[in-house]
Amino acid sequence: MxxxxxxxxxxxxNTLGAIAVSSLLALTSSSTAFAxxxxxxSDEFNSGATPDAxxxxxxxxxxxxxxxxxxxxxxxxxxxxxRIENGELVITALKQAVGNGFTSARIRTQDxxxxxxxTIEARIQVPxxxxxxxxxxxxxxxxxxxxxxxxxxxxxxxxxxxxxxISAGRVNQRVGSTAHWDNDGQxxxxxxxxxxxxxxxxxxxxxxxxxxxxxxxxxVDGIRIWEMAIDPQNCFSCTEFHQPHFLIxxxxxxxxxxxxxxxxxxxxxxxxxxKVDWVRVYDNGYTELDGSALESPYLNPAHSGSWYNxxxxxxxxxxxxxxxxxxSPLAVVYWYTYDTLGNPIFLMGQGVPEGTGVEIDxxxxxxxxxxxxxxxxxxxxDGGTGYFDFSDxxxxxxxxxxxxxxxxxxxxxxxxxxxxxxLFGIPVRGSASD
Numbered sequence: 001m002x003x004x005x006x007x008x009x010x011x012x013x014n015t016l017g018a019i020a021v022s023s024l025l026a027l028t029s030s031s032t033a034f035a036x037x038x039x040x041x042s043d044e045f046n047s048g049a050t051p052d053a054x055x056x057x058x059x060x061x062x063x064x065x066x067x068x069x070x071x072x073x074x075x076x077x078x079x080x081x082x083r084i085e086n087g088e089l090v091i092t093a094l095k096q097a098v099g100n101g102f103t104s105a106r107i108r109t110q111d112x113x114x115x116x117x118x119t120i121e122a123r124i125q126v127p128x129x130x131x132x133x134x135x136x137x138x139x140x141x142x143x144x145x146x147x148x149x150x151x152x153x154x155x156x157x158x159x160x161x162x163x164x165x166i167s168a169g170r171v172n173q174r175v176g177s178t179a180h181w182d183n184d185g186q187x188x189x190x191x192x193x194x195x196x197x198x199x200x201x202x203x204x205x206x207x208x209x210x211x212x213x214x215x216x217x218x219x220v221d222g223i224r225i226w227e228m229a230i231d232p233q234n235c236f237s238c239t240e241f242h243q244p245h246f247l248i249x250x251x252x253x254x255x256x257x258x259x260x261x262x263x264x265x266x267x268x269x270x271x272x273x274x275k276v277d278w279v280r281v282y283d284n285g286y287t288e289l290d291g292s293a294l295e296s297p298y299l300n301p302a303h304s305g306s307w308y309n310x311x312x313x314x315x316x317x318x319x320x321x322x323x324x325x326x327x328s329p330l331a332v333v334y335w336y337t338y339d340t341l342g343n344p345i346f347l348m349g350q351g352v353p354e355g356t357g358v359e360i361d362x363x364x365x366x367x368x369x370x371x372x373x374x375x376x377x378x379x380x381x382d383g384g385t386g387y388f389d390f391s392d393x394x395x396x397x398x399x400x401x402x403x404x405x406x407x408x409x410x411x412x413x414x415x416x417x418x419x420x421x422x423l424f425g426i427p428v429r430g431s432a433s434d
Contacts, residue, residue, distance in 0.1 A: 037119055037282035038301055039323035040289055044278045045089045046354060050079055051107050055293045058082070059106040059250075062099065068149075071134070071255035072263060073102040081105040089276040091251045093133060101263040102270075106250030111291060114142045114244035118287035121208045121327070122249070123277035126160055128201045129171045132266035134161040134252040135274045137207055139245035150187050153240025154180040157218055158207040160200070161252075162193070163259030172199040175207075177218040177226035181240040188237075192226040204277060212286055213242065244290060249276060280327060299331065299353035302393045305425035309418055315344070317398070317420065319388070321353060331358045333386065340411030347383040347406070357389035357396075364406055381405040384412065394422045 043055055058077040059067075066072065073093060075081075082105035083090050093104040126135045136159040141152030156178045165174035178191025200220075208219040214231040217224060230241045251274040254260040281289065301321050308316030318334040335347040349362035362383030382403040390396035400415035407413070 037284060037323075039327060039329060040118070040281050040283050040287060040300065041113060041294070042278055042280040042329060043089075044087070044329065044354075045084050045276065046087050048084050050083055051089060052293075055109055055112050056107040057110060057112065059108060066100075066255055067252070069252070069255040069257060070261055071252045072100040072261075072266070073104040073253040074099050075106045075250070076103050077105070078103070082107060087277070089249070091135075091249065091274040091276070093127075093251050093253050093270060093272045093274075095270045102253040102266070104251045104253060106248065106252075108140075108246055108248045109291065109293070110140075110142060110144065110246040112246075112293040113281075113289065113291040114246050115139070115211075115281055116242070116244045116286075116288040116290075117211050117213065117284065118289075119208065119210050119282040119284045120157065120247070120280070121206055121282070122157070122279045123204050123206050124158070125204045125273075125275040125277075126172075126201050127251075127272035127274060128269050129161045130268055131166050131171060132161070132254050132258050132260040133268045133272055134159065134255060134257050136160075136248070136250055136252070138248050139209075140248065141240050142244045142246050144246075150180045150189075151182040151240065153182075153238075153243070153245070154178075155209065155211070155216060155241070155245065156180075156191070157209040158220070159257065161258045163257070165193070165195075166259065170195050172201040173197075175200070175220050175225055177209075179216065179228050179241070181238060183237045190228055194220065194223065194225040196220065196223075204275075210284065211241075212284060216241065244288070246291075247279065249274075249279070278328075282323075282327070297356050297390050297392045299329075299356060299358055299390060302425070303390055303396075303422075306423045307396070307420045308423050309420055314338075316423070321358075329353045331360070331388075333360050333362075333388075335362065335386070339409075345410060349383065349386065356391075357387065360386040360388065362386055362403075362406075364403070364410070366409070381409075388420075393425075396420050 059075050060077060062074050081092050081103055091105045093102060095101060096103050122137050124137060138156040140154050144152040159176050161171060162174060162176055165171040173196045174193050176191055176193040178189060180189045205221050210217045215227060215229055217227045219225060229235060230238045254266060260266055299321055304319055304321050306316060306318050315336045320332045322330060324330040329352055330350060331353050332350045337345060339345055347362040347364050349360040351358045351360040363380045364383035366379040366381060367377050382405055384403040384406050385401045387399040388396055398418045398420050402412040
């Protein structure tokens with residue numbers, strides 16, 4: 001598959017797959033289904049000890065004039081400033097006896113995961129910001145290294161810690177969203193803020209940006225913070241917002257946004273941890289993803305379709321990869337196979353994709369009569385565990401450990417490594433211009 005093919009992601013619209021999903025929903029006790037927007041990419045921070053180097057890079061040092069904002073921290077790539085722990089990204093600001101007295105971390109997906117339009121979400125817990133801490137979730141144009149700022153464009157999904165919020169006594173309640181760009185050679189900016197009725201620090205909240213060719217809108221927990229029209233009729237020099245951007249997560253100390261410019265001004269409790277449960281990108285009908293990280297065969301909707309082994313005709317797998325109602329990644333598998341007497345049977349299961357594969361907990365529906373379906377008569381014994389690993393979006397291997405039920409009832413034995421090939425895939429939806 002070409003890089004362009006990988007950049008244009010998918011929807012889930014396959015009849016066979018839909019049958020598998022609906023059947024699974026009817027047979028499992030806990031119903032899960034795909035949400036309306038298809039999850040295209042995510043980092044769930046569920047593996048490793050530090051941010052995935054295939055996805056994230058670090059900004060390092062103090063930067064020119066404190067990253068242009070008179071910030072006090074030095075950014076590092078040390079685990080004490082950025083680590084993965086308990087399924088969370090933890091960015092920690094520390095007080096140090098060197099430099100300006102603080103270290104922290106800023107990570108970015110430049111060139112590795114780039115986004116043009118889409119719904120972008122992160123579930124974030126900020127620390128007590130009072131006073132002087134500045135957490136942010138934002139984007140820059142991926143051409144930043146070539147054209148600089150503000151010509152690259154910037155979209156702030158969330159930033160907190162503003163000096164006006166400090167003065168108003170609402171520093172842990174006020175969320176800001178701002179756009180920055182070059183307006184025919186002149187710096188331009190537009191932003192608004194929202195004051196939550198309660199403190200936001202210390203608990204998780206979902207920050208979301210909806211980005212289309214016409215609008216950028218941001219939200220906290222579903223409440224709109226800000227909206228900006230970016231169509232040519234309303235924004236005459238907004239080309240920066242019609243090109244790929246990359247993601248940034250950071251926790252700054254001091255600087256112009258906070259109005260705190262010396263170590264003695266920082267009164268927020270330290271160490272301070274900004275925690276990120278996940279970052280996700282959904283297709284909104286216009287979305288284009290690209291970047292080197294998408295060259296890897298991480299499990300995504302492009303793997304959805306019908307899979308089989310070329311030497312074993314008559315049975316195989318229908319695999320759906322998408323997202324559940326809550327937006328979390330989900331893979332659903334329908335396995336059509338046989339017992340030792342040659343009678344057709346099927347197993348169904350689901351699992352959470354991780355990396356290039358997924359572990360599936362199967363159930364083995366039992367007690368149905370062909371042509372009839374009585375939900376109460378169906379038993380759902382353990383169907384064993386399957387393991388799928390994919391070398392690309394058309395080839396993979398399957399491993400299987402039968403349960404006591406499938407071993408004794410169907411005569412199933414372990415499968416150590418079965419090569420599988422995608423027979424056909426779910427039709428994809430590209431960008432709006434396709």
